[in-house]
Amino acid sequence: MKHRLFLLLLGLLLGCARPYETPVAREPLPTPERWYIILDAGHGGFDAGATGTDTGVKESDLNLKVALLVQTALEEAGARVLMTRTDAGALADTKRADMSRRAALLLSEGADAAVSIHMNKFADRRVRGPMAYYQAGADAGQALATSVIDSLTDALALKPRLPNPGNNFVTRVPVCPAVLVECGFLSHPEEERLLQDERYQKTIAEAIARGVMAFLEG
Numbered sequence: 001m002k003h004r005l006f007l008l009l010l011g012l013l014l015g016c017a018r019p020y021e022t023p024v025a026r027e028p029l030p031t032p033e034r035w036y037i038i039l040d041a042g043h044g045g046f047d048a049g050a051t052g053t054d055t056g057v058k059e060s061d062l063n064l065k066v067a068l069l070v071q072t073a074l075e076e077a078g079a080r081v082l083m084t085r086t087d088a089g090a091l092a093d094t095k096r097a098d099m100s101r102r103a104a105l106l107l108s109e110g111a112d113a114a115v116s117i118h119m120n121k122f123a124d125r126r127v128r129g130p131m132a133y134y135q136a137g138a139d140a141g142q143a144l145a146t147s148v149i150d151s152l153t154d155a156l157a158l159k160p161r162l163p164n165p166g167n168n169f170v171t172r173v174p175v176c177p178a179v180l181v182e183c184g185f186l187s188h189p190e191e192e193r194l195l196q197d198e199r200y201q202k203t204i205a206e207a208i209a210r211g212v213m214a215f216l217e218g
């Protein structure tokens, strides 16, 4: 009898308790964005960039794939990311107009870093590996590029290499530290294949994201 009474009371308690639970799904508290990063997938649309020597794969398509994976990695770490493009198209119909729109995005106020994703190509098919370009003379850009290339060579178990000074639109325009990453060579037979492999793209993308965050945390 006592047992039954207990069960009855328990049933009433549970039955009563339920209606008072909030029926709406609880949203997690918004976490403050740690960083604001501009992420540029190089080329697009009418401008395919380089093409794979053996497969004819378009650099613009690979840039977008890697950039979207970098975006995911950065956002998962709490960053806000502004993409210059999120589909295969260019930002405009002409190179000039595309560059002008890209420049406006690269100058987005409050950005902590700008990262442009590209694939390389070279006449000597033995040349391989990632490279990171900074705007010559930009100390913060050099530090960012160093952090990114260190992270990439580490993730790919390659010998350490220095970042390269350069003079590229995407590193020259931003006021924040900027890096142009050449993920690998579409002219190197093995790398051309690897750069089209989803797992390899993810390894590279996550290494780029880690390198950018290591610089920002520095």
Ligand SMILES: [Zn+2]
Pocket (backbone or CB within 6 Å): 042, 043, 049, 050, 059, 118, 119
């Ligand atoms: Zn390119």
